[in-house]
Amino acid sequence: MRPVLFEIQGFAAPAYGTTMVVLFVAGLLLLRRQVRTLGVDDGHMTDLAAIAAATILSWVGFGMLLARLRLAGSPHLNALPVLAIGAFVYLAYLRRQGLPAEPIFDAIAPIAAFALAAQYGIGTWLAGTAFGKPTDLPWGVSFPSGSPAYRVNGPTPLHPVQLYLGISFLVIAAAAQFAPLKLKAGQRALMTFIAIAVVYLLISPLRGNTTSLLAGGTPRMSEIVAFFVLFYCSFMAWRRRATAAL
Numbered sequence: 001m002r003p004v005l006f007e008i009q010g011f012a013a014p015a016y017g018t019t020m021v022v023l024f025v026a027g028l029l030l031l032r033r034q035v036r037t038l039g040v041d042d043g044h045m046t047d048l049a050a051i052a053a054a055t056i057l058s059w060v061g062f063g064m065l066l067a068r069l070r071l072a073g074s075p076h077l078n079a080l081p082v083l084a085i086g087a088f089v090y091l092a093y094l095r096r097q098g099l100p101a102e103p104i105f106d107a108i109a110p111i112a113a114f115a116l117a118a119q120y121g122i123g124t125w126l127a128g129t130a131f132g133k134p135t136d137l138p139w140g141v142s143f144p145s146g147s148p149a150y151r152v153n154g155p156t157p158l159h160p161v162q163l164y165l166g167i168s169f170l171v172i173a174a175a176a177q178f179a180p181l182k183l184k185a186g187q188r189a190l191m192t193f194i195a196i197a198v199v200y201l202l203i204s205p206l207r208g209n210t211t212s213l214l215a216g217g218t219p220r221m222s223e224i225v226a227f228f229v230l231f232y233c234s235f236m237a238w239r240r241r242a243t244a245a246l
Contacts, residue, residue, distance in 0.1 A: 019123030020079070023115045024052065034107045038100055048090060055086040079119045080200060081225040083112055087193075102186030109192035113173035116196065121166020132159025133208040152209065159206045168199040190237045197230035 032045050059082050087108070094101040124130040128147030134140075140157025143149035149158060176192040183191075204212045204223055211217025 015126035105189035109189040110176035117169035125162040132161035135159045190233045193233045197226045200226045
């Protein structure tokens with residue numbers, strides 16, 4: 001594990017934050033190339049970058065407010081809620097601009113799944129955050145001293161939850177990009193987001209650094225967002241299918 005990737009003249013580049021910045025820039029560049037034929041110009045991409053940045057800052061600010069009011073612990077940047085909130089804001093933006101939201105989101109879906117895979121499988125893994133509960137399984141991982149996981153559990157082997165999520169999201173990204181399915185516009189995105197929410201909720205009870213609603217704990221904001229995404233996308237998929245059947 002490497003919480004700090006490198007240092008330059010006293011500036012330390014954290015693994016989690018650096019991974020998110022790299023994915024943010026790379027994702028925008030990749031999406032820009034894929035949606036040009038859908039009427040999305042550089043101005044629209046600039047708006048998307050602004051929406052994403054505003055969502056991140058708003059989430060961090062909301063966390064700081066809760067921490068100041070002592071309603072939550074130290075604020076942290078959770079990739080799934082930020083991505084979900086940004087997606088809904090961008091959907092409203094596309095509708096307002098009269099752009100074809102469904103095919104655009106079909107292009108966004110595999111990129112978003114890959115970004116989550118890299119963020120959890122690389123960023124949180126290197127940082128030692130989002131760690132799992134103790135386990136006797138042969139693939140349990142002991143984190144080094146100084147990491148958040150070690151401060152809580154010491155050298156006890158833990159579920160590598162970061163890798164569970166990273167590998168699962170990578171499979172979802174590959175399926176969203178390459179699965180030879182004949183789907184109507186928007187269905188690929190809906191199925192991808194449903195799969196992301198289901199995987200997150202299934203693995204959430206194995207998290208050791210926080211409680212889980214599915215394991216008898218208190219609701220977490222990320223779980224609430226995952227449930228909302230699951231129900232919303234499932235309803236939209238059902239409605240589109242019912243409408244097509246008429």
